[in-house]
Amino acid sequence: xxxxxxxxxxxxxxxxxxxxxxxxxxxxxxxxxxxxxxxxxxxxxxxxxxxxxxxxxxxxxxxxxxxxxxxxxxxxxxxxxxxxxxxxxxxxxxxxxxxxxxxxxxxxxxxxxxxxxxxxxxxxxxxxxxxxxxxxxxxxxxxxxxxxxxxxxxxxxxxxxxxxxxxxxxxxxxxxxxxxxxxxxxxxxxxxxxxxxxxxxxxxxxxxxxxxxxxxxxxxxxxxxxxxxxxxxxxxxxxxxxxxxxxxxxxxxxxxxxxxxxxxxxxxxxxxxxxxxxxxxxxxxxxxxxxxxxxxxxxxxxxxxxxxxxxxxxxxxxxxxxxxxxxxxxxxxxxxxxxxxxxxxxxxxxxxxxxxxxxxxxxxxxxxxxxxxxxxxxxxxxxxxxxxx
Amino acid sequence: xxxxxxxxxxxxxxxxxxxxxxxxxxxxxxxxxxxxxxxxxxxxxxxxxxxxxxxxxxxxxxxxxxxxxxxxxxxxxxxxxxxxxxxxxxxxxxxxxxxxxxxxxxxxxxxxxxxxxxxxxxxxxxxxxxxxxxxxxxxxxxxxxxxxxxxxxxxxxxxxxxxxxxxxxxxxxxxxxxxxxxxxxxxxxxxxxxxxxxxxxxxxxxxxxxxxxxxxxxxxxxxxxxxxxxxxxxxxxxxxxxxxxxxxxxxxxxxxxxxxxxxxxxxxxxxxxxxxxxxxxxxxxxxxxxxxxxxxxxxxxxxxxxxxxxxxxxxxxxxxxxxxxx
Numbered sequence: 001x002x003x004x005x006x007x008x009x010x011x012x013x014x015x016x017x018x019x020x021x022x023x024x025x026x027x028x029x030x031x032x033x034x035x036x037x038x039x040x041x042x043x044x045x046x047x048x049x050x051x052x053x054x055x056x057x058x059x060x061x062x063x064x065x066x067x068x069x070x071x072x073x074x075x076x077x078x079x080x081x082x083x084x085x086x087x088x089x090x091x092x093x094x095x096x097x098x099x100x101x102x103x104x105x106x107x108x109x110x111x112x113x114x115x116x117x118x119x120x121x122x123x124x125x126x127x128x129x130x131x132x133x134x135x136x137x138x139x140x141x142x143x144x145x146x147x148x149x150x151x152x153x154x155x156x157x158x159x160x161x162x163x164x165x166x167x168x169x170x171x172x173x174x175x176x177x178x179x180x181x182x183x184x185x186x187x188x189x190x191x192x193x194x195x196x197x198x199x200x201x202x203x204x205x206x207x208x209x210x211x212x213x214x215x216x217x218x219x220x221x222x223x224x225x226x227x228x229x230x231x232x233x234x235x236x237x238x239x240x241x242x243x244x245x246x247x248x249x250x251x252x253x254x255x256x257x258x259x260x261x262x263x264x265x266x267x268x269x270x271x272x273x274x275x276x277x278x279x280x281x282x283x284x285x286x287x288x289x290x291x292x293x294x295x296x297x298x299x300x301x302x303x304x305x306x307x308x309x310x311x312x313x314x315x316x317x318x319x320x321x322x323x324x325x326x327x328x329x330x331x332x333x334x335x336x337x338x339x340x341x342x343x344x345x346x347x348x349x350x351x352x353x354x355x356x357x358x359x360x361x362x363x364x365x366x367x368x369x370x371x372x373x374x375x376x377x378x379x380x381x382x383x384x385x386x387x388x389x
Numbered sequence: 390x391x392x393x394x395x396x397x398x399x400x401x402x403x404x405x406x407x408x409x410x411x412x413x414x415x416x417x418x419x420x421x422x423x424x425x426x427x428x429x430x431x432x433x434x435x436x437x438x439x440x441x442x443x444x445x446x447x448x449x450x451x452x453x454x455x456x457x458x459x460x461x462x463x464x465x466x467x468x469x470x471x472x473x474x475x476x477x478x479x480x481x482x483x484x485x486x487x488x489x490x491x492x493x494x495x496x497x498x499x500x501x502x503x504x505x506x507x508x509x510x511x512x513x514x515x516x517x518x519x520x521x522x523x524x525x526x527x528x529x530x531x532x533x534x535x536x537x538x539x540x541x542x543x544x545x546x547x548x549x550x551x552x553x554x555x556x557x558x559x560x561x562x563x564x565x566x567x568x569x570x571x572x573x574x575x576x577x578x579x580x581x582x583x584x585x586x587x588x589x590x591x592x593x594x595x596x597x598x599x600x601x602x603x604x605x606x607x608x609x610x611x612x613x614x615x616x617x618x619x620x621x622x623x624x625x626x627x628x629x630x631x632x633x634x635x636x637x638x639x640x641x642x643x644x645x646x647x648x649x650x651x652x653x654x655x656x657x658x659x660x661x662x663x664x665x666x667x668x669x670x671x672x673x674x675x676x677x678x679x680x681x682x683x684x685x686x687x688x689x690x691x692x693x694x695x696x697x698x699x700x701x702x703x704x705x706x707x708x709x710x711x712x713x714x715x
Contacts, residue, residue: 006669009477010652016473017647020466020543261459293457293524345521 033133033163035084038347039077044384046070050096050376053112057373059105061114062097065376069093082133090125099374101236101315102325110313112374115234123148127155137162140174153180157202173205184233198228214256222248231324237315238324246273263287276309277329280365293344297353301336304365313370330372333363349386355379395559395575398422402429403437403541405565411552412559412575421557425548429564432544436467436536438487445534453530460525467536467543468525474539474651475515481658482651483515485527486627487535493625493632495614500621506630513627542605542650545569549603549646561599568604569646587637587677595675603646607653608638609679620679624657633658642673 050065069092076086101113127144137160144155159174179199184192206220224246231240250269257264267283285299308329310322340353357378361371396418398409409425411418437443441450448458460468474482488509492501512532519526527534541564548562549569560571561580574580579600583593587608597604609622613632621632635657643649652672656663667674 006666007671010648010670010672013470013473013477013651014644014648016466016470017645019469020647021463289459291457291459344523 033136033138033161034081035078035131035133036076037078038388039075040386040388042072042074042076042384042386044070044072044074044382046072046380046382048378048380050378053114053374057112059103059111059113061100061112061116062118063114064096064118065114066094066096066098079130084131084133085129086131087128088126090123092123092125094121094123095119098234099327100234102313102373104314110370110373113236113315121148121150123151136164136167142176150185151180151182153178155179159204168210170208171206172208173203175201175203177201180228182229182233190236192233193229196229196233198226198230200224200226214258216254218250218252218254220250232326235315235324235326237319238326239322240310240324241275241322244273244275246271248272261289271305275329277305277307279303279305295342295344297338297340297342299336299338299340301338302333302363303335303359304333304363305331306364306366307331313372325372327372327374327376330361330375331364331366331368332359332361332372332375333365334359335363347388349384351384352382354381396422398425400426402426403433403544403564405541407565408563409548410560410563410580411557411571413557417556421552421555421560424551424555425562428548428551429544432540432547435464436540438533438535438537445536448525448527449533452527452532455526457521457524457526460523465523467540468520470543470647471536471539472515474655478655478658480515480627482538482655483513483627484534484536484538485513485515485518485532486625487537488512488531488533489625489627489630492630493621493623495612495621495623498614498616500616510630513630538654539647539651541565542567542603542647545646546603566606567646567650568599570599570601570603573600584640584675585638587679594677597642597673597675599642602642602644603649604640604642605646605650605653606638606640607635607650607657609635609657610638624654626658634660636660636663637677637679638675639663639667639677640675641667 046069048066048068048070050067053063053065055063071091073089074086075088076084079085095118097115097118099112100115102110103113105111123146125144125146127142129140129142131138131140139160140158142155142157142159144153146153146155155176155178157174157176159172161170161172163170177199179197181195181197182193183195186192202222202224204220204222206218208216208218210216224244226244226246227242230242230244232238248269248271250267252265252267255264255266256262263286265283265285265287267281269281269283271277271279271281280303282302283299284301285297288296288298290296308324310324311329311331312319312323312325313330315325316323334357336355336357338353338355340351342349342351357376357380359375359377361368361375394412394415396409396411396413396415398411398418400407407429409422411421413421434440435443436445438445438449440446444458444460444464451458471482471484475484489506492505492509494501512529517528517532518534519528545562545564545567546569549571552560552562552571558572559575562569562571566585568582570580579598581596582599582604584595584597585606585608586592586594587610590608590610607624609620609624612623614621622635624633624635625631626633639653639656641649641652641656643652649672652667652670652674656667656674656676659666664676667676
C-alpha cells in the first residue's frame with residue numbers, strides 16, 4: 001500500500017475517532033499524565049480590608065486595622081512533553097495597626113490595646129515548581145521564598161501522584177519544609193528578641209476517586225510539626241510553646257447536577273493540635289453555569305474553633321509560663337459569604353469576586369464566657385485575569 | 390445449570406432494527422443486552438434531532454441568535470471527528486447538510502423547486518460553524534447540525550466497547566446494517582457477514598469474515614425515487630443540494646464501524662471517483678455499480694481482502710482472482 005494523502009487523511013480521521021469517549025479501546029493508547037498543553041499567564045489583584053475596631057472595644061491606640069493589597073503574577077508552561085513548570089510572584093503591601101494586648105476596662109470587660117502608629121510593610125513572595133509527568137505518575141519539586149522587613153522564609157517540597165483503575169483513582173502524597181527567621185522591629189519599652197528561628201515539616205497524603213461521570217470524592221490527611229520561636233513578638237506577654245504538632249483531615253465532594261447545569265462543592269475539614277485547639281470547617285459552593293462563557297459561584301463557609309490550653313482572655317502582666325491572649329487562639333466561630341463571577345473565552349478567563357467574613361464568639365459551637373474583643377471582620381475583593389497562548 | 394452458548398437479542402433503537410449476538414452465559418448476555426439498550430437510549434436522548442432536549446436540538450434552536458451552546462467532552466470529540474471527515478471529503482461529508490431533507494421528499498416522486506434548494510444551500514457549510522474549546526454556535530438562522538450521518542455508527546462502536554469492558558469476549562452489534570464486532574464467534578472464528586445485494590437488499594451478494602473492528606454499507610436503495618429513469622437517492626451533495634450520482638452501494642471494513650460508515654458515505658458522494666479513492670485508502674471494501682449489481686457480477690466489484698476462505702457457497706477461486714487482480 002502506498003503512502004499517500006488519502007491514507008494520511010484516513011489516519012487523521014482514525015485519530016479523531018479515537019478522541020471520542022467510548023472508542024478508546026480501539027487502540028492500546030492510554031491517555032498518560034501530561035504537562036499543561038498551553039502556556040498560561042495570570043494576574044490577580046486582591047484587596048483585603050479589615051473593619052476598624054469598634055470604639056467600645058478599644059483601650060488605647062489606633063482603631064484602624066490591617067489593609068492588604070496583593071498583586072499576583074503567574075506563569076504555567078510545558079518545558080517538554082514530560083515536564084511542566086510554574087512560577088508565581090506576589091507582592092503585598094500592608095498597612096494598619098495590630099492588637100498588642102487585651103486589657104480590662106473598669107467594669108472588667110476585655111478591651112484591645114492596639115499599636116499606636118500605623119505599621120507599613122511589604123512582602124515579596126516567589127515560588128516555583130517543576131513537575132515530571134509519566135504514564136500514570138507525576139513527581140513535583142517546589143521552592144519558595146518570602147521576605148518582609150522583619151521576616152524571611154525559605155521553603156521547599158516534594159510531592160507525587162499515582163493514578164490507577166482506569167484513571168478513576170488517584171493517590172498523592174508529599175512533604176514540605178520551611179525555615180523561617182523573624183527579626184522584630186525594635187521599639188523602646190518593649191523587650192523584643194533580636195532574631196529568632198522556627199522551622200516546620202509537613203507530610204501529607206490524599207486520595208481522590210471519580211465515582212461517576214458527574215461526581216468525585218477526595219480525602220486528605222496532613223501532619224505538621226513546627227519548632228522554634230512560635231510566639232508573636234509584637235504582642236505583650238506572648239509566650240507560646242516552642243513546639244507544635246498539627247493534624248488535619250479533610251473530605252471533599254463534587255457533584256455536577258445536569259438538570260441545573262451546576263456543580264455543588266461540599267468540603268469539610270477537621271483540625272487538632274497539641275496546643276489544645278480543635279476546629280471544624282464546612283465549605284459550600286455552587287458553581288452555576290449561566291451559559292458557555294459565564295459562571296456564577298455563591299459560596300458559604302462556617303468555621304468554629306476551641307481555645308488553646310494556654311490562652312488567657314486578658315493579657316496578664318506578671319505571670320510566668322506559657323500564655324497568650326491572641327484572638328487567633330481564642331474560642332470563636334466565623335462565617336464567610338462570597339460571590340464570584342467567572343467569564344471564559346477560548347484563550348482567556350476573567351474572574352471577579354467579593355467575600356465578607358465575620359467572626360464572633362457567639363458563632364462558636366461551644367459557649368464562650370469572655371469573647372476576645374480583637375476578633376476580626378473583613379471584606380475581600382479580588383479580580384483575576386488569565387491568558388493562554 | 391450454566392447455559393453457555395450464543396444468545397440473540399432483537400430490538401428497535403435509533404430508529405431502526407438492532408441485533409445483538411452475544412456468546413457466554415445466558416445471565417451475563419441478558420445483562421449485557423440490557424446495558425446495550427440503555428446506552429443506545431442515552432445516546433438517542435443526547436443526540437437525536439427529533440428530541441427537543443437533545444444537545445443537537447439545543448444547538449440548532451440557537452442558530453442565528455449569536456448564543457453559544459456549551460459542548461461537553463464527548464460532544465466536542467464528535468464534532469472534532471465531523472470536522473476531520475469534512476476535511477477528508479473535500480467538503481462532501483458535511484453535518485450541516487441535513488436540512489436538505491426539508492426539500493427532498495423521496496415519497497413525493499417530485500423534484501423540489503430550484504428556489505427552495507438555493508435558499509437551503511445558503512444555510513449549509515461546516516466551515517461557517519463557529520467553535521470554541523467548549524462551545525459551538527451556528528451563525529445563520531435555520532442552520533442545523535445533524536449527527537444522523539455518523540451517530541449510529543459511533544453508537545455501534547460504543548456498545549461493542551462497553552460490552553468488551555463488561556467482560557463479553559464474543560459477539561457483535563448490528564444496528565440496521567452497521568456492524569461492530571465485540572470479539573470473534575464462540576469458536577474463535579470470524580463472524581460471517583453478508584454484503585447486501587443492492588438490487589435485492591434482503592439477499593446477500595457475498596459474504597465476508599469479521600473478527601474485529603467494524604463494517605458498514607451505504608446504498609442507493611435505502612431511500613430513493615426514480616424520475617424519468619434517473620435514480621435520486623438520499624445521499625445529498627452539499628455543494629449542489631441534489632442527490633449524488635452514487636454507485637449502487639459501498640461496503641467497507643475498518644478498525645471501527647464509525648470509520649467504515651464515514652468512508653462508505655464519502656465514497657458514495659465521490660460518485661465516479663469512488664473506486665479510485667477507496668483504493669487509495671487501503672481498506673477492504675466492496676463497491677457495486679448499478680449495472681454490476683443488476684447483473685450479479687462480482688468479478689470486478691469485489692475488493693474485500695478479508696477471510697475469503699470462510700465463504701461457503703461462492704466460487705472461491707473466482708473471488709481470489711477478483712481480489713488479486715487489483
